[in-house]
Amino acid sequence: MALKALDIYKLLPKKNCKECGEPTCLTFAMKLASGKVKPEDCPYLDENVREILGASTRPPVQRVKLGVGERSFAVGDEIVQFRHEKTFFHEPGIMTAVSDLMDPDSIQAVVADVRDHLLVRIGLDLRLNGIAVWSASGSPDAFATAVEAVEAVAELPEVLMAEDPAVQEAGLAVCGNYRPLIHAATGDQYREMCALAVKHGCPLAIRAPDLDALAGLSGLCTAEGVSHLVLDLTSPSLHDMLNQATAVRQQAITRTAPALGYPVFLDTRPCGLPDAALICGVLKYGSVLVADPLSEASRKALLVLRQNIYTDPQKPIQITPGIYRVGSPGPDAPVLLTVNFSLTYFTLQGYLEASGTDSFMLIVDTEGLSVLTSVAAGKLSETLVRDSLKEFAVPDLVKHRTLIIPGYAAPLSGKIEDETGWKVLVGPRDAADIAEFLEKEWT
Numbered sequence: 001m002a003l004k005a006l007d008i009y010k011l012l013p014k015k016n017c018k019e020c021g022e023p024t025c026l027t028f029a030m031k032l033a034s035g036k037v038k039p040e041d042c043p044y045l046d047e048n049v050r051e052i053l054g055a056s057t058r059p060p061v062q063r064v065k066l067g068v069g070e071r072s073f074a075v076g077d078e079i080v081q082f083r084h085e086k087t088f089f090h091e092p093g094i095m096t097a098v099s100d101l102m103d104p105d106s107i108q109a110v111v112a113d114v115r116d117h118l119l120v121r122i123g124l125d126l127r128l129n130g131i132a133v134w135s136a137s138g139s140p141d142a143f144a145t146a147v148e149a150v151e152a153v154a155e156l157p158e159v160l161m162a163e164d165p166a167v168q169e170a171g172l173a174v175c176g177n178y179r180p181l182i183h184a185a186t187g188d189q190y191r192e193m194c195a196l197a198v199k200h201g202c203p204l205a206i207r208a209p210d211l212d213a214l215a216g217l218s219g220l221c222t223a224e225g226v227s228h229l230v231l232d233l234t235s236p237s238l239h240d241m242l243n244q245a246t247a248v249r250q251q252a253i254t255r256t257a258p259a260l261g262y263p264v265f266l267d268t269r270p271c272g273l274p275d276a277a278l279i280c281g282v283l284k285y286g287s288v289l290v291a292d293p294l295s296e297a298s299r300k301a302l303l304v305l306r307q308n309i310y311t312d313p314q315k316p317i318q319i320t321p322g323i324y325r326v327g328s329p330g331p332d333a334p335v336l337l338t339v340n341f342s343l344t345y346f347t348l349q350g351y352l353e354a355s356g357t358d359s360f361m362l363i364v365d366t367e368g369l370s371v372l373t374s375v376a377a378g379k380l381s382e383t384l385v386r387d388s389l390k391e392f393a394v395p396d397l398v399k400h401r402t403l404i405i406p407g408y409a410a411p412l413s414g415k416i417e418d419e420t421g422w423k424v425l426v427g428p429r430d431a432a433d434i435a436e437f438l439e440k441e442w443t
């Protein structure tokens, strides 16, 4: 079980010497319990205590990285069973499957599509993550040719799916430096697969008939020197897949089975309901998801679902405060003030674009709170508006001195006028009414 702050405190030297950068040992204990500092930050811990604290404060689901370069991604590092307890940290990688029975041109078309596909939502780029190359032929040469075809198009993270060590080795000979996930070690060949993972510095997926056997295999692989493991819980039954993934997360989080404290791999293709398996994988607890090429509708839905689940509910998505242009605004263009909650920004921007009015948007820092909340919480204030006008040099952009504020900020209008010297127009509460408002009020 994870130690609580007071349990940790009992193990500390209690010198209150501040050498760790914290004012007291108790503060250090509290930060250590929440993962904000490391045991090594205190120079006075003996080896035994450091080991105890290290084991108990390490994330219960180990972090594993796939790929190298810009498109590489990490999974794991999760600390809760349910998203509402805190947040989920690393969204699952969606890997599109190609087989070594496909001709190289067809493989490359799939890879190019995964490389180039992009969905922009609330200002964030949502992408598919990589390619799973599957040895359907059982031939080392065919596998190597398929991996080469992938490599020729893009440096995307890969899963090399071949359980015959000789076939796996042929694929790794082509892309071992790119840190693919090796899939998969089993009870029969784990020594050879571990040797390949160690040789190429790659993470390793492991597969066993049940969770007890999987925990045993995990121990055997770590004893062989492979610490970056991924647990394959693929099953033809959606029910079994979900049950097992939930049990693994539960046992990992409570640290009742540390050998299962690794990210989960789900190949959705053998499942009778592959689309449902993908959705369940995103919701409950897949970290690497393999799927056949998806339709545009399916992948949009999946990327949006993943973004929603892996957005921290305690931290609204924010955009950077500043001055933003809609169209080509000149010195007579209106200046509309709003907050840096992304949804507010993009909603207003969309309606302004639709209205065809070239304008400036002055986005102020309310820590991602909406207009209504930031007014109620005192985050949106006349001094913030004054400072933002100055910081973003708005008086240099326009000849007039008129600021349009959101309808929900109406109680601040007088104070903003007094503090800034600008005339304030109170805009509509609903951004959908902005075109009509500008037509009537902005001359």
Ligand code: SF4
Pocket: 012, 013, 014, 015, 016, 017, 018, 019, 020, 021, 022, 023, 024, 025, 028, 041, 042, 043, 044
């Ligand atoms: S360095 Fe160690 S002993 Fe000193 S205050 Fe920090 S936790 Fe306490």
